[in-house]
Amino acid sequence: MKTGLIPDIAYALMTARLRQTLVAAAGVTFSITMFVALLGFMNGLNTLLDDLILNRSPHVRLYNDIKPSPVQPISMATAYKDDYHFISSVKPGAVRKELYNSGAILSALKADTRVAGVSPKVTAQVFYNIGPIDMTGVINGIDVENEQRLFFFANYVTSGRASDLEDVSNSVILGKGAADKMLANIGDIIQVTSITGDPLSLKVVGIFQSGIAELDKVQSYASIRTTQKILGKTNNYLTELQIKLHDMSTAPSVAKEYADLFRCDSEDIQTANAQFETGSSVRSLISYAVGITLLIVSGFGIYNILNMMIYEKMDTIAILKATGFSGSDVKLIFLVIALSIGFFGGLAGLIFGYILSLIIDNIPFVTAALPTIHTYPIDYNLKYYIIAAIFSLVTTYLAGYFPARKASKTDPVNIIRGK
């Protein structure tokens, strides 16, 4: 019974000043709407931009880098063991770009439970022969099936079929920029020459667009076998292993471990793409800051309106106190008012925020750089809705707490005698 009495009085006070109450609630609704929509939109963009790079990047790359030997002959000489060695003009030796013993590494990786998948790769430097012009380019020999599973390869093949790389012999998927320069279309035959000078004719089976125009001017894709043929190598020649892990955060330690174990070079995604993570977190931070500012502003609105309501309702407070309502009852009444405004305003805000997100999600967003995107991206993560809901209750509680405390401390004698 008593639990119903306090909300009952709170409700009566709110409906008596319906317009003020609605204005306060509208403030909360607006800020929650903007908070949810803004964060959804910001993080949608973040995810999109991150995916542009991160989705297609292996978590760990194993390869052989061109670099000088870390152990120079002089340091092996026992005679100068205790001396400091000054060596100038160190040059890298003749390293093979091939991964040694790639077959054994592959089977070791497949047995490792941390590894989600491995996609082998052969990179070949080539010249695209366009009439009299030779244009430099890179042909990546890939395992189409693995590349699709781990790096969503087909998403970026804007025309043609990715699987044709395996099905059609001597086939190639050209980067959009390269294809435009060569005026090549699907079905055309192009000429490439490897750096060792061996020419080969390739059939174009698709066009590839990564979203990074610079990359599309040089990169093309072929099957591993075709690439090995361009290079004139045997079918165990692999230059790179791309590894996806189950837990991306372990990449740095795993990369180091593999480098030691397989005696090759490794690179983890965090090192390779540090700038993207920084960008994402800064963007999130800004959107949180804006959203929270909106909520705090609406909190001040509620504070003002409750303060005004308490001044107007001094008589009511005095009568309630005189007839046996304690200070804490009075405080509770005003807190219930504040929290109701927060709850219902916030709830409406979540709904409107979702609707606004849906609207943004349907606004056309066509850009040559992002072939797979047609509308603005939105992240519908439940997290933002929960944060917004909690925040709306917390700010309204704080905004209501101080006026409510003032109301609870109001001395009824002063009011009753004051007239």
Add this chain to the structure above:
Amino acid sequence: MDSNIVLKAQAIEKYFTDPEPFKVLDNVSFEILKGEFTSIVGKSGCGKSTLLYILSTMDTDYSGQLWIGGEDMKIKSEKELAAVRNEHIGFVFQFHYLLNEFSVLKNVILPGLKLQKLSPKDLEEKAMLHLKQLGIDSLAPKMAYKLSGGEKQRVAIARALINDPLIIMGDEPTGNLDHKNSEIVFDIFEQLSKEYGQSLLIVTHDDEFAARTGKTIIMEDGRIVQKN
């Protein structure tokens, strides 16, 4: 303590410190017995209202002793005092009558809802009974702010009665009413006292009103100068 004593005040003193120290109440002691209709009279500023607010437990800044229904009020917390006001004291003010946000009926039963001794349904029946007794049962569903001054005061009396209080206190309850309405209110008080044995303590500056009550306490400069 004698169970017939509803309210006992002993050596109550109070100072105002603002603008300068000033003794408003000086050694005020008296008792109210069950069923007594007592009035406190005195000139403006003699401290009679101040005394009433101390007796009503709303003002706790005083020295001396106060018992209501045999319980010592000095040792109670703010919450406990609120409960005492709720259960044992019925209030009728000069100006601040009712909660405008509620209907007349709701105004009357609100202290009862807070007390939770009766179900809302029983409270409504009881409230209607009181309203009928006061001749205003037809006003029950109306919103409080639509009533006239005299009607409001009668509703306030019904509200004061809802929890069967030990004592009804009034601060100039007729001070803002015309002669006819004053008469009605006085008659109600008299009837409550005589027929139902209700104790009443009414502060007034209306000597005519005071002369008709069972007992009159006359105050001057914070002191009781005469009890009869």
